[in-house]
Amino acid sequence: MKFTTSSILQAMNGTGMIPVFNHTDISVAKGVLEASYKAGIRVFEFTNRTENSLQIFQELVQYAEKYPDLIMGIGTIFTVEDAVAYTEAGAQFIVSPALIPELAVHCNSQNIFWIPGCATMSEIYAAKKLGATLVKAFPGNVVGSAFVAAAKSVYPDLNIMPTGGVEPSEANLSEWFRAGVFCVGMGSQLFNKEWIKNQQFDLLENKIADTLKIIAKL
Structure with missing residues (x-):
């Protein structure tokens, strides 16, 4: 099923949080995906960070077919070649840690929703000129909530998703949402290493689920 940009944005804003995850073991990845969906997640970002990431993602997309309203995307994309490989594998959106013009041109030409990483106003300006409808404030723990507010x-109409350093606590999430974020991306702060290791x-x-409740309240 092909999701439109507007439907992806709506789902992102609806939950307010996108898990950002990678693992080399498909059984672990499936367990994390299932736990995320049961908790209320409807947009999931896997990341291209290991040698077998494409293979894991392909299997994960097939597994996710039992959740027809779950939107699967891929992060840590730097090249058009990787973007092609992952969209052919079923990625509904592309996330990059940087603003890469050729990636933007490719995604626009193929009607693929893309999210560039930005850490300066100049990069945000360039991203908007290239047609970005959502930018990733990255690394979030470096640019901070003050950057988002600025x-x-x-x-005012800019949609911003900070990723990196976002914590699943009411204090931290309040800071980001008060600054005006559209949603947040959350990785290592959310995925407790011991839980993952022990498959808990x-x-x-x-x-x-508790994190989503905090966000809904905010």
């Missing part, structure tokens, strides 16, 4: 003051997916499900 960017929103110049571009029920604990992960509860943590994600």
